[in-house]
Amino acid sequence: MSPETSPAPAATQPTNGMGRRLLFLLPVAAFAALVGVFALGLGHDPTALKSAMIDKPAPAFTLPPILEDRPGLARADLGGKPVLVNFFASWCAPCRVEHPTLTGLAASGVPVYGVAYKDKPQDARRFLGDLGNPYQRIGLDLDGRTAIDFGVYGVPETFILDRDGRIRYRYAGALTDSVLKTEILPRLEALSAQ
């Protein structure tokens, strides 16, 4: 903003006329750049967040099971093959929305692991009892600490981990079939092919 401080009288420095004109054009140029940023910003979701955990190994954790027939989840269970880790909670409405999508995905043979985020075991059991259980393993993250270690900021969030147990992708929000098609499945295929 300051370069325009000069409404200077050019009278005494005629050689400077060109530079002076440029100085007056500077605000126009700056504004044009600003409009560009705004135009891009309009189509932009200000709440979308990139995960800081991409390409980092999954954090260490050990979570107890909540269902008798499904084991809990620990860091040691990750790796060997690409998997999906889904953070959910029975009290979270979008988790209900994405549940059929997740069930369909699990039925197609993709290993889906679940983390029940700050949930009471009985509530989570009722949730899965009512809606079906897509998870091969489910860990209970009662204090939400594992979620923080994953950089989760709200459920549901879904992570893709590669065969080395590295986080390769994070999707925040309810999964839909189109998200599955465009974001999740291609990445899983690429990772399986490696």
Add this chain to the structure above:
Amino acid sequence: MIAELGHFALILALLIAIVQAILPMAGAQLGRRPLMDVAPMAALLQFGAVAIAFGALVHAYVTSDFSLKNVVENSHSLKPLIYKVTGVWGNHEGSMLLWALILTLYGAAVAAFGRNLPPALKARVLSVHGMIGVGFLAFILFTSNPFLRVLPVPPDGQGLNPILQDPGLAFHPPFLYLGYVGFSMAFSFAVAALIEGRVDAAWARWVRPWTLLAWCALTLGICLGSWWAYYELGWGGWWAWDPVENASFMPWLSGTALLHSAIVVEKRDTLKGWTLFLAIVTFSLSLLGTFLVRSGVLSSVHAFAVDPARGAFILALLVIAIGGSLTLFAVRAPALRATGSFAPISRESALVLNNLLLATAALTVFLGTLYPLFLDVIGGDKVSVGSPYYNATFVPLMVPLIVTMAAGPLLTWKRADLAGVLARLRLAFGATVAVAIAMVALTKGHEAVAPFGMALAAWLLVGTLAEFAERIRLFRAPWSVVMNRLVHVPRAAIGMTVAHAGLAVTIAGITIASGWQQEAIQTVKPGGSIALAGDTYRFERVDPVPGPNYSAEEATVTISHDGQVFATVHPSRKTYPLQRMTTTDVAIHTDGLSDKYVVLGDPQPDGGWIFRLYYNPLVPWVWFGAVIMVVGGGLSLSDRRLRIGAPVRRVRRAEAELVA
């Protein structure tokens, strides 16, 4: 029926605005007086039409006309009458209509009071003003029409967000818009001046009152908003550097710079291009604020409902208004010639420094507000910019500004005697050192910020008062002379003294309130007590209190000092069943020097309640100082030379006073 009338009036207003934008400008260019004379009439009619539209919307709200979509979405039949009225501007569509109402009000004011304006300038100013009107009326009609009907008519409305049902918030937007939109006058005058290619002392004298009026309103608007946040949101703070707050603060900063640079144009006939630039930038920042709040490009706690189509429309308006005026500036401003010149130590140099610092401060807020968006859209990292950034960048800029503020008014125009000025500031130096020492002693040397801030406030206050004392020759001349001078001090000079002193009060408030706040967060059962800052807060009981559209639980807390109860306060929690929301009503006991701030939290299973208590020393001074600044602005505005539309006949005499 009345809603249709309002809708029709709004369309009519748009048509009038189009006429007002075209004919007077053509008249001014062609030198046709009859065409120029269309301007005042059109401005008055446009205001009348928008006023009818606004009145129709108010009527719909007051009568709970749920056939209007806007009323359904934002009102409820059980809402108290006052919030039915203020609910008109508690939503996007209605607030835009208020925007347009105030915009046309300013246009009408120019038409009514601007009799002494040269006809061509007046025609151009009103034409530019009409263009702004076209933009906003079209925006309302095409993207944000409050008069749309809904079928079938629902039995009742959805209500207004409970935290907006508050007197502080009810009057915050009107003042804010009076400020924002008021800067459109300076903008219109600047664009008209660029088209005419003429900026002179008289131009500055016409622009100043409008800018001052807008500045006063904006100061009050920001002050009300901050006060509302303080007592309504229950977090004990009054400013959070939120993007929406910043959106109103940026035009305030550049408007303050404009107010000061216009003085230089008026007195010294220089700094013209810069002043035009500031006039354009200040209103541009107001428009930018509107865009930021309503487009959804920035996320904020206060943002209106997000709609990209509206965002695109406002962006197009920005491109036309800001892009157009800046281009005009780039083409025409280099030709403006300054006649004045000045020495490094002079009143105008102090004002240039003031402008440099205020402009940089505005840039800092601008960068902080927009940088996250900027990085984000160019594919960079997501960053957050919060108060720690502003504390590190903005606050240091204020220090030299305040130091200059005390000395500036003592400097004479053109060439000042620095040694003489410093000598006259001896008292201020003494006060500054004394306050600093006292504060260091009081804090036992553990703190640096509070002594520094208070010393700055003392410097500004005493320096400002010393200048006034000097002006009336206090203690230097016989009483009769002093009284005579006092009576004849121009109101503008008194206004400046008062406004600068007000800032000193605000600085003291900010320093102490942010440095010495104390809090206690505890769970207590009825009968229990909490000690904080030497006082004892005893939690007596909780009672259920039914309300018109909510149910509340109200606690009774007595505050005592040395066993003497001096206040009983009632913090409460309100549950609004319709919105399924719970809000807290903070209880504040103030004695003008400090606030005792009591928030009732959640009940606990053991029968206790969470309480959050704050001791906020000197926090009332933050707003008290701002109100003093507004009073100063008002005094200055009442100066005969500046009074809007008043012929400036007596200027020679006042001028002589100022120069003396």
Add this chain to the structure above:
Amino acid sequence: MTTRLTLALLLLLAAAGPALAVNPDERLADPVLEARARALSKELRCLVCQNESIDDSNADLAHDLRVLVRERLTAGDTNAQVLAYLQARYGNFVLLKPPVDPATWVLWFGPAVALAIGAAVVIQRRRAQPAPPAPLTSEERARVDLLLADDK
């Protein structure tokens, strides 16, 4: 879009409670550690709310992060280590004071550079102007009078 929905719901949940941030049970007994925790909390962003520090926010995640900050401090972490711990998980977004790196140079140094350029332009402009002419008071007065005549 769905993310926005999640956030909207989270915000709704957050709004359901009164605006109480720090709860009594979170606080540390050690006043020095507690003061450090509060100071740190003011520099950390509540991720699910917008533009609020975890100190001001009553969101669930903010609560968890406040507890976490206190645990790390109790375990002997320095302030910088606590910030780094969260930065590793949530990125720079969690810091209300953006780190100084090439991407934020404009943010951090822009104002100072602008101020310097502005000062340079003012000084250069002053140098370029002729020495202040002798007192022009009478001429100026004449000019003012002329303008005043215009006004009437």
